[in-house]
Structure formats: structure tokens, C-alpha cells
Amino acid sequence: MAPQPGGASSRVLLVSGTRPEAIKMLPLLAELRRRPGLAPVLLSTGQHREMLDQALAAFGERCDLDLGLMQPGQDLSDLFARVLLGVAGVLRRERFGLVLVHGDTTTAMAAALAAFHARIPVGHVEAGQRSFDLDSPWPEELNRVAVDAMAALMFAPTEGAAANLRAEYNAQGRILVTGNTGIDALLGAAARIAGDRALAARLALAMPPLDPARRLVVVTAHRRENLGPGLSRICDALAAIAARGDVQIVWPLHRNPAVRGPALRRLGGRPGIHLVEPLGYLEMVWLMSRAALLLTDSGGLQEEGPALAKPVLVLREVTERPEALATGVVQLVGTDPRRIRAAVARLLDDAAAYAAAARHAFPFGDGTAARRIADAIEDWAAADARMTSAA
Incomplete structure (x- = not known):
């Protein structure tokens, strides 16, 4: 019944x-x-x-x-x-x-x-x-x-x-x-964007001016354990990565003042770094789909990156998603600037290393x-x- x-x-x-x-x-x-x-x-x-x-x-x-x-x-x-x-x-x-x-x-x-x-x-x-x-x-x-x-x-x-x-x-x-229902949402959104040129064009207009000649690095960072010294170290790493000159970084800033304040003070106005307001979900999916690399302390991006075939560097020392690490698409790098810079350089400068990480994997379900x-x-x-x- x-x-x-x-x-x-x-x-x-x-x-x-x-x-x-x-x-x-x-x-x-x-x-x-x-x-x-x-x-x-x-x-x-x-x-x-x-x-x-x-x-x-x-x-x-x-x-x-x-x-x-x-x-x-x-x-x-x-x-x-x-x-x-x-x-x-x-x-x-x-x-x-x-x-x-x-x-x-x-x-x-x-x-x-x-x-x-x-x-x-x-x-x-x-x-x-x-x-x-x-x-x-x-x-x-x-x-x-x-x-x-x-x-x-x-x-x-x-x-x-x-x-x-x-x-x-x-x-x-x-x-x-x-x-994971997050993969349901992601695959549905990606298919919707791919099938609607007008929608994709509107989403592109919501982005900062992006240089097609530079590889795109998308960043999210807001975890409470990273606030303070950890966030400062992440900012130092991003400044050094942007100084390469061949990448552009987009970081949609969390509303938390403990994230926004330090990020704007340390990175605001730097060439190659776009600090933007929080993006809508469809805008974020559009942006991730065009990224060469994701840097994050978010749990969601550890799941979404493999499904989109995007290498993910996790700005934490531990993760509750070991299945993501097992794919080889996701790597823990913590908040040490040297470690972050080295991991980014390896992926962006070594074509074989990038190809090994930039592949589809679905450890969190099929949608x-x-x-x-x-x-x-x-x-x-x-x-x-x-x-x-x-x-």
C-alpha cells in the first residue's frame, strides 16, 4: 500500500x-x-x-x-x-x-x-x-x-x-x-548549458574578461580551519602563480568577511587575478567547464572536478573523500605556498602529468x-x- x-x-x-x-x-x-x-x-x-x-x-x-x-x-x-x-x-x-x-x-x-x-x-x-x-x-x-x-x-x-x-x-x-546528488545536479546543469547556446552566451557575459590565450585556474576557499594564516598562505601561492604570466585566476569570494577581507587586501588589483562576487550555480558550472585546473578547499569541487575531467588541487591536509584521491584526478596540497606552486607547475608544465589528471572519473555516482x-x-x-x- x-x-x-x-x-x-x-x-x-x-x-x-x-x-x-x-x-x-x-x-x-x-x-x-x-x-x-x-x-x-x-x-x-x-x-x-x-x-x-x-x-x-x-x-x-x-x-x-x-x-x-x-x-x-x-x-x-x-x-x-x-x-x-x-x-x-x-x-x-x-x-x-x-x-x-x-x-x-x-x-x-x-x-x-x-x-x-x-x-x-x-x-x-x-x-x-x-x-x-x-x-x-x-x-x-x-x-x-x-x-x-x-x-x-x-x-x-x-x-x-x-x-x-x-x-x-x-x-x-x-x-x-x-x-551523490551533487553529481545529479552537475550533470543536469552541464547538459543544459551545452544544449542551450543562448544560455551559455548569457553565462559568459556574467564573467570577468577572460583571455583565451591564458589557461584558467578557478579557486574557491572558505573553510573555517583555513581562515587566518592558512588563507594568507593560499593568497601568497596565488600571487606567485599569477606571476607566471600564462594563467588567469578567477576566485568567486565567499560572503564571509574573514575570507573577503584578506583576499581583497592581498590580491586585489593584481594582474591575472579576478576576485569576483559569488557566482550563481549555472555560472559556476560554466566556469569550471572551461578551467584548466581547480584549486579548492570545498568538498563539492572534489566531487565535481573528476566528473568534469578537471584536475583538482585540494587546499587541505586531509579529506573525507578518499575516493576522489584514488582517481588520481584529485590531489591534497594543503596551504603551503611552495607545495601549491609546485603542484600547479607540474600540471601546467608537464603535458603527461596533466593528461593523467584531466580525465573523467565518477567515484560519487552516475547522476x-x-x-x-x-x-x-x-x-x-x-x-x-x-x-x-x-x-
Whole structure:
């Protein structure tokens, strides 16, 4: 028996607060809407207000519920408390059979805890990824471990992530290897851009002036553990790379003043470096597709680079995505300027090394993760409805 629309077991609350969460949850939202027995509801906490809105606009979506919790210079503890109380209030007012959270953000952790307190099952999208270092990434490693300890449904992107879950505390949770919904979003966006010349032309107009004779290096850096000295070292490395004269660097700056301030002071106005405002999702996919190389401390680009056949240098010492390293497309380089410069030089100056890294790899799935997750949720909701009827 399929769950009845409108019944508690059929109502699924998807919670997002940041741009990466939205990008990876929206393919799942679309898939859940295709299931007549399910009633998905999208809630925004507003953890990253403007960047979240950019992601929603790229998919032509809007939130059903919006807590609007963004505040300038927000402290992690204050944000956690506001998300916890805000989501708890929603769960008191409305009935849901399942709360879905994504990844490792403060929004995911607080929303999962609110659902746990309300005795509502939690589903964790992108479960099981581990760096095994609570300081890196900080505080994300603790967030994802805690969410998995509470989750009834754990959607692991890879078999390695599932193995991590099987070794941990929560033996009662159901673990499914699904792939990563971020690859669903990426492949869909890339196909959309490739098939629409007018769209591609509009995206190109949103970019800084790019020199076709220079290779493009795309940078993202915003991790909390890199703020301060780490970010300064990254800036030093980028200045030296730009000084080669044969590359151009585009860095869409995060809204966090602790990122923007140092980057603008140290790199603003330097030849060959474009420090730009945060790009929309489609703009970012267009830019990555044209890059020779990606430098990042982001988890998402570690997944997206291999799918786009783009070498990725990770500006961290550890990663929770060892599957990306195993492809040879992704390499850890940390924040030491000499190490970063050497890795960039090897890829840009050694054709064989570049060819070995610039190849397609899909360790995080084939673009069907949302369908697999929706299938599992549909089965779970139907079983819950049967149990409720029998009671």
C-alpha cells in the first residue's frame, strides 16, 4: 500500500541553509515530487541567505518555509541555537514523517537534533564521509558524525562511506549506497548549458574578461580551519602563480568577511587575478567547464572536478573523500605556498602529468542518486503507513 498524500508518513521535510545543501537537495526534491504518494516540503534556515537564493534561482525553485536566520557575523553557537529552535517550532506546528538533512553544516546538525527531540526519523543525505579528524574540517566532521548517530536512513555516496557507517555506533539505521546528488545536479546543469547556446552566451557575459590565450585556474576557499594564516598562505601561492604570466585566476569570494577581507587586501588589483562576487550555480558550472585546473578547499569541487575531467588541487591536509584521491584526478596540497606552486607547475608544465589528471572519473555516482534515495524513502514511507494502519 502506498502512503496516502497528506498523511504524516508521506510528508517529508527537506532542510537546507547553505548553497551546497540546496544544490544537492534540489534534485532530490524534484524526484520526490514525482512520487504521487509523497508530499515533500522544502525549508530554508537562511544560513547563507544570498548564496542560497542563487542556488534556488538556478533550479527555478523557492522554499515552502523560510526561517530567515541569517545575521551578520553570526557565531556558530548562536546560529546552532536559532536553527534548533526554529526547526523545532516548525515540527511542533506541522506533522512530518521524515526530516531530511544534507551533509555536515550547522543547519544539518541542528535540524537533525530538532527532529530527534521531536521523535521524528532523520534521513541523512551524503552520510558516512569521514576525515577522522575533528579539527579538519572544523566543525563539519563533528556535525556529520553526530547526524549519522541520530539517522534512521543513511544515504551513503560511496561504498567506503557505507563501510564507515557500519563501523560506528548507529547499528539500527538503514544504510544505502546511492551516489551523490551533487553529481545529479552537475550533470543536469552541464547538459543544459551545452544544449542551450543562448544560455551559455548569457553565462559568459556574467564573467570577468577572460583571455583565451591564458589557461584558467578557478579557486574557491572558505573553510573555517583555513581562515587566518592558512588563507594568507593560499593568497601568497596565488600571487606567485599569477606571476607566471600564462594563467588567469578567477576566485568567486565567499560572503564571509574573514575570507573577503584578506583576499581583497592581498590580491586585489593584481594582474591575472579576478576576485569576483559569488557566482550563481549555472555560472559556476560554466566556469569550471572551461578551467584548466581547480584549486579548492570545498568538498563539492572534489566531487565535481573528476566528473568534469578537471584536475583538482585540494587546499587541505586531509579529506573525507578518499575516493576522489584514488582517481588520481584529485590531489591534497594543503596551504603551503611552495607545495601549491609546485603542484600547479607540474600540471601546467608537464603535458603527461596533466593528461593523467584531466580525465573523467565518477567515484560519487552516475547522476541517479536522487532516484535511488527517493525509491528508498517511498518504500520506507509505505512500510511506515502499513505499520500505522495495523496499529
